[in-house]
Amino acid sequence: MLSERQKEILKYIVEEYIKSAKPVSSNKICNILNCSSATVRNEMVILEECHLLEKNHFASGRQPSEEGYRYYVNNLMQPKNMSGEDMLKLQTIFHNNSLDLSDTIKKSIELVSEITNYTALVLGKNAKNNRLKKVQTVPLEENKVLTMVITDKGFVEHKILSLPSSISTNELQKTVDLINRLVIGTPLDEISEKLEYSVKPIIGKYVKQHEILYNTFYDAFNEINHKNNDVHFAGKTKFLNQPEFNSVDKVKDILNKFDNISFVEKMTEEDNGVNVYIGSDSDISDDVSIVKTKYNIDGDEGTIAIIGPKRMEYDKVVGLLDYIKQNIGGQNEK
Amino acid sequence: MLSERQKEILKYIVEEYIKSAKPVSSNKICNILNCSSATVRNEMVILEECHLLEKNHFASGRQPSEEGYRYYVNNLMQPKNMSGEDMLKLQTIFHNNSLDLSDTIKKSIELVSEITNYTALVLGKNAKNNRLKKVQTVPLEENKVLTMVITDKGFVEHKILSLPSSISTNELQKTVDLINRLVIGTPLDEISEKLEYSVKPIIGKYVKQHEILYNTFYDAFNEINHKNNDVHFAGKTKFLNQPEFNSVDKVKDILNKFDNISFVEKMTEEDNGVNVYIGSDSDISDDVSIVKTKYNIDGDEGTIAIIGPKRMEYDKVVGLLDYIKQNIGGQNEK
DNA sequence: TTTTAGCATTTTAGTGTTGACATTGCTAAA
DNA sequence: TTTAGCAATGTCAACACTAAAATGCTAAAA
Numbered sequence: 001m002l003s004e005r006q007k008e009i010l011k012y013i014v015e016e017y018i019k020s021a022k023p024v025s026s027n028k029i030c031n032i033l034n035c036s037s038a039t040v041r042n043e044m045v046i047l048e049e050c051h052l053l054e055k056n057h058f059a060s061g062r063q064p065s066e067e068g069y070r071y072y073v074n075n076l077m078q079p080k081n082m083s084g085e086d087m088l089k090l091q092t093i094f095h096n097n098s099l100d101l102s103d104t105i106k107k108s109i110e111l112v113s114e115i116t117n118y119t120a121l122v123l124g125k126n127a128k129n130n131r132l133k134k135v136q137t138v139p140l141e142e143n144k145v146l147t148m149v150i151t152d153k154g155f156v157e158h159k160i161l162s163l164p165s166s167i168s169t170n171e172l173q174k175t176v177d178l179i180n181r182l183v184i185g186t187p188l189d190e191i192s193e194k195l196e197y198s199v200k201p202i203i204g205k206y207v208k209q210h211e212i213l214y215n216t217f218y219d220a221f222n223e224i225n226h227k228n229n230d231v232h233f234a235g236k237t238k239f240l241n242q243p244e245f246n247s248v249d250k251v252k253d254i255l256n257k258f259d260n261i262s263f264v265e266k267m268t269e270e271d272n273g274v275n276v277y278i279g280s281d282s283d284i285s286d287d288v289s290i291v292k293t294k295y296n297i298d299g300d301e302g303t304i305a306i307i308g309p310k311r312m313e314y315d316k317v318v319g320l321l322d323y324i325k326q327n328i329g330g331q332n333e334k
Numbered sequence: 335m336l337s338e339r340q341k342e343i344l345k346y347i348v349e350e351y352i353k354s355a356k357p358v359s360s361n362k363i364c365n366i367l368n369c370s371s372a373t374v375r376n377e378m379v380i381l382e383e384c385h386l387l388e389k390n391h392f393a394s395g396r397q398p399s400e401e402g403y404r405y406y407v408n409n410l411m412q413p414k415n416m417s418g419e420d421m422l423k424l425q426t427i428f429h430n431n432s433l434d435l436s437d438t439i440k441k442s443i444e445l446v447s448e449i450t451n452y453t454a455l456v457l458g459k460n461a462k463n464n465r466l467k468k469v470q471t472v473p474l475e476e477n478k479v480l481t482m483v484i485t486d487k488g489f490v491e492h493k494i495l496s497l498p499s500s501i502s503t504n505e506l507q508k509t510v511d512l513i514n515r516l517v518i519g520t521p522l523d524e525i526s527e528k529l530e531y532s533v534k535p536i537i538g539k540y541v542k543q544h545e546i547l548y549n550t551f552y553d554a555f556n557e558i559n560h561k562n563n564d565v566h567f568a569g570k571t572k573f574l575n576q577p578e579f580n581s582v583d584k585v586k587d588i589l590n591k592f593d594n595i596s597f598v599e600k601m602t603e604e605d606n607g608v609n610v611y612i613g614s615d616s617d618i619s620d621d622v623s624i625v626k627t628k629y630n631i632d633g634d635e636g637t638i639a640i641i642g643p644k645r646m647e648y649d650k651v652v653g654l655l656d657y658i659k660q661n662i663g664g665q666n667e668k
Numbered sequence: 669t670t671t672t673a674g675c676a677t678t679t680t681a682g683t684g685t686t687g688a689c690a691t692t693g694c695t696a697a698a
Numbered sequence: 699t700t701t702a703g704c705a706a707t708g709t710c711a712a713c714a715c716t717a718a719a720a721t722g723c724t725a726a727a728a
Contacts, residue, residue, distance in 0.1 A: 025691060036701050041692065058707045059691040100494045134472060138484055146488045150472055154480045158490040160435075240586045248582060252574045359720060370672050375721070392678040393720040 002050070007076060008033065009043050010052055014064045014072040018311050021243045023061030066279040069289070069310060073276050079319040086115050087323065094328055100154045101300055106232055109304060112324075113235030116306055116317055120234045123264055124302030130155050132186050135179050135217075139169055147217075149224055151188065153300070157224045161216050167209050174206050175213045191221050231261055242309045244287055257284045267292050267303050274321045279310045286310070293321040297328065336384070341410060342367065343377050344386055348398045348406040352645050355577045357395030400613040403623070403644060407610050413653040420449050421657065428662055435487070435634055440566055443638060446658075447569030450640055450651055454568045457598050458636030464489050466520050469513050469551075471495075473503060481551075483558055485522065487634060491558045495550055501543050508540050509547045525555050565595055576643045578621055591618045601626050601637050608655045613644045620644070627655040629662065 002010070012032065013024045026037040026044060033040065044062055047053045052068040055061075064072065082090075093099075093108050105122050113120040130151035138146040143165045148158045163172065178199060186194045195218055203210040236258060239245050245254070257263060263283040267290070277283075277290040284290070289312050292305035304324065306317050336344070346366065347358045360371040360378060367374065378396055381387045386402040389395075398406065416424075427442050439456050447454040464485030472480040477499045482492045497506065512533060520528045529552055537544040570592060573579050579588070591597060597617040601624070611617075611624040618624070623646050626639035638658065640651050 023691095027691080037691090038693095038701055038703095039699085042700085045693085055692085057709080058693090060708075061691070100492075133474075136470070138468060138488075140467075140486065140488050144488065146484060146490065148482065148484075148490060150480060150482075152474065154474050154478065154492075154494045156480065156482065156490070156492045158488075160488045237586065237589045240582055240589070246582055248574055248580055248585060251582065251585065252571070255571045255574070357720090361720080371720095372672055372674095372722095373670085376671085379722080389721085391680075391720095392722090394679075395720065 002047075005033065006043050006047060009040060010047055010064070010068060011072065011076040013053065013062055014068060014076070017063045018313055021311060023056060023063045025061040028061075066286075066310070069278045069314075073278070073314050073318075077315050077318070079322055080313075080315040081319055082115075082323050086111075086320075089115075090324070090328075101297070102155065105302070106234070108324075109232065110234040112304070112306065112320065113238060116308070116313070116320065117235075117238055117241065118306050118308030118312065118317070119236055119238050119258075121305050121307065122232050122302055123267060123305065129300060130188050132184050132188065132191060134184065135176055137172060137176050139172075143167075145172065147220055149221070157227065159220050159224065161220060163216065164212065167212065171207050171209060171213065175203070175210075175217065178203060178206055179217065188225055191225070192218065195221065231264060233258065239288070239307075239309060242311070244309055244311065250285070250287065254285055254288065263290075266290075267305055274318050274325065276314065276318065282307075289314075291317045291321055293325045295325060295328065336381075339367070340377050340381060343374060344381055344398070344402060345406065345410040347387065347396055348402060348410070351397045352647055355645060357390060357397045359395040362395075400615075400620075400644070403612045403648075404610075407612070407648050407652075411649050411652070413656055414647075414649040416449075416654055416657050420445075420654075423449075424658070424662075435631065436489075439636070439638075440568075442658075443566070444568040446638070446640065446654065447572060450642070450647070450654065451569075451572055451575065452640050452642030452646065452651070453570055453572050453592075455639050455641065456566050456636055457601060457639065463635065464522050466518050466522065466525060468518065469510055471506060471510050473506075477501075479506065481554060483522075483555070493554050493558060495554060497550065498546065501546065505541055505543060505547065509537070509544075509551065512537060512540055513551060522559055525559070526552070529555065565598060567592065573622070573641075573643060576645070578643055578645065584619075584621070588619055588622065597624075600624075601639055608652050608659065610648065610652065616641070623648075625651045625655055627659045629659060631662065 009029060012029055016024045016028070026040040029040045030037040044053060047068075048055070048062070050067075051065055052071055053062040054065045054068075056063070089111055090108060093104060093111060096104070096107075099107065109120040109122045130153045132149065133152045134148075134150045136148045136150065138148075140146055140160070143163050145161045145163055146158060147161050148156060150156050179195075182198045183191060183194050195214075200214060203214055207213055236255065239254070240251060245251055266277065266281075266283050272294060274291060274293045277292070279286045279289060282288050282290045284307065287310050288307055289310050290305050290307050291312070291314070292303055294301065294303050304321065306312075306321065308317070343363060346363055350358045350362070360374040363374045364371040378387060381402075382389070382396070384401075385399055386405055387396040388399045388402075390397070423445055424442060427438060427445060430438065443454040443456050464487045466483065467486045468484045470482045470484065472482075474480055474494070477497050479495045479497060480492060481495050482490060484490050513529075516532050517525060517528050529548075534548060537548055541547055570589065573588070574585060579585055600611065600615075600617050606628060608625065608627045611626070613620045613623060616622050616624045618641065621644050622641055623644050624639050624641050625646070625648065626637055628635065628637050638655065640646075640655065642651070
């Protein structure tokens with residue numbers, strides 16, 4: 001158990017190190033605590049024995065260890081409120097009615113990345129819960145058909161199908177009508193089953209070349225559903241501004257991890273609330289941290305995450321995601 | 335006019351420097367030419383007077399100047415044939431019928447970036463030449479309307495419009511019908527004028543709240559047309575592997591230029607064939623070069639470009655783009 | 669006239685030294 | 699328990715020195 005003074009020292013060191021990226025000396029701290037540097041040093045020895053602080057070399061100042069950051073985030077940190085200006089900008093995006101949901105989310109993580117100066121990403125934008133509003137086809141030249149899938153939330157996905165020329169427009173239209181009649185209102189991720197159980201058995205009655213047509217649409221729906229489960233970044237290169245990423249190798253390493261996105265698994269598993277993954281917990285690099293939260297806007301679920309240096313302004317970032325979680329998910333009626 | 339030996343020396347220096355990124359000394363060359371290093375040095379002085387070679391300092395070896403690269407590309411270089419394996423991979427992508435055109439192009443520039451180890455980008459997929467096939471609206475909840483613009487080549491762009499609730503579905507539909515009647519077949523980039531000249535004057539006869547409706551659609555078309563002129567990158571960070579980009583500042587600089595994409599203007603202006611923009615010509619940075627070509631697949635025009643260090647393997651890259659231009663644009667029937 | 673050998677010259681890259689500075693750990697006194 | 703004082707440790711920048719790599723130039727050889 002740490003004494004109050006030890007906590008105060010740890011808090012100061014973490015916050016100072018976050019600001020300056022430089023190890024903090026006992027001298028700087030004693031000015032604030034009204035005690036001598038020797039006293040601070042004695043406390044620092046204890047904090048170091050608890051693995052909360054580290055030294056680079058014998059006579060460097062102290063900096064937080066990974067556990068130190070963790071202790072800070074869990075026990076010492078006070079989430080910081082967003083500035084009114086930033087809140088306004090965010091609200092403006094969320095209340096811009098002319099954007100569809102996925103554009104709104106993209107735009108907002110761009111803003112989040114601007115505000116924080118860290119990399120932001122959104123994961124999911126799961127239109128899976130969207131319900132089918134309409135399927136529509138438009139014949140193009142030759143034997144190609146543009147097929148559009150439209151959901152109740154205004155999500156549109158399209159695909160060009162190539163059908164054998166033996167198939168008439170008429171037959172195609174019948175198939176589309178049948179799908180529209182039977183499948184409308186189904187959530188996107190249940191469409192495959194629905195097709196299987198309610199369309200497949202009876203399509204033969206209405207449509208001649210039903211096998212080809214059924215399979216084509218079945219595949220198209222499947223593909224559209226998969227396409228849709230992806231990751232979107234903003235400010236991928238923001239951390240080039242951080243002094244600890246001054247070597248091209250480190251940068252390369254991290255950008256590669258961004259492309260491999262195996263680290264996102266961690267982000268889907270956790271509970272609600274705002275989660276912080278520090279250093280090695282991030283599964284990206286010991287030098288970065290991730291702060292993430294799930295959002296749920298009117299049924300549309302996903303995860304927003306912010307990736308920055310381990311030396312991240314946790315108070316600001318956690319405050320921001322808190323705000324998004326509480327004020328966007330609920331009250332907005334998108 | 336350069337002598338044969340001078341050309342040979344220049345060619346060797348360019349190719350050696352491309353391989354090693356290190357200045358080339360007279361000693362290395364004399365082994366190959368069967369003459370003494372002093373002879374080579376004499377020639378190098380002449381090449382330097384022609385501004386084809388440069389030195390970093392008094393006693394460094396020589397490296398090509400920007401003009402040197404240009405001379406090499408225009409007079410000395412032999413475009414290199416692609417490997418059979420790479421050709422096969424490329425053909426596989428282009429003959430995959432289940433991808434639509436823009437996906438095919440995205441996939442293929444990803445492959446191009448893999449093959450070359452440079453950044454690749456595609457520019458255009460200029461639906462500007464596409465002609466309007468159909469405008470379609472789907473009412474969503476509240477007073478939102480999903481509007482889709484479909485072209486003859488299967489290009490789809492959509493946007494959610496917010497209309498005042500005073501406007502009835504009926505009036506909306508009349509507007510859409512009118513647009514469809516008068517504007518179908520117009521190339522996308524001429525739609526604004528067409529609306530102005532043929533729809534605006536008469537819409538009042540058919541539609542009550544014509545001002546709001548006309549303006550809404552006019553704006554939507556404008557936005558769609560702008561949106562549509564975009565750029566897609568693959569391997570944006572490839573040049574982190576190049577030794578000349580060893581400073582984070584240089585990297586940051588270039589990645590910023592990629593986001594600003596003002597440099598693409600250069601790429602739309604030029605003629606046919608494969609064009610090479612070296613160093614300052616690239617409008618990105620003195621340290622990079624761009625090799626680009628236009629493609630035209632079944633009427634769909636665009637530009638493919640490869641961005642790499644000035645020390646780029648021009649022979650390989652030009653060979654690759656040559657191949658794409660000749661074998662993909664023509665014979666393939668997408 | 670062209671080529672070459674030889675040599676002084678220029679510059680980088682690496683290494684070692686030095687002194688100033690920051691900071692710590694320890695000890696003994698307050 | 700706190701603090702003053704001091705030796706010890708390590709960084710950092712400046713400087714000098716050396717070895718290596720090339721070059722330019724000159725004068726002799728081909």
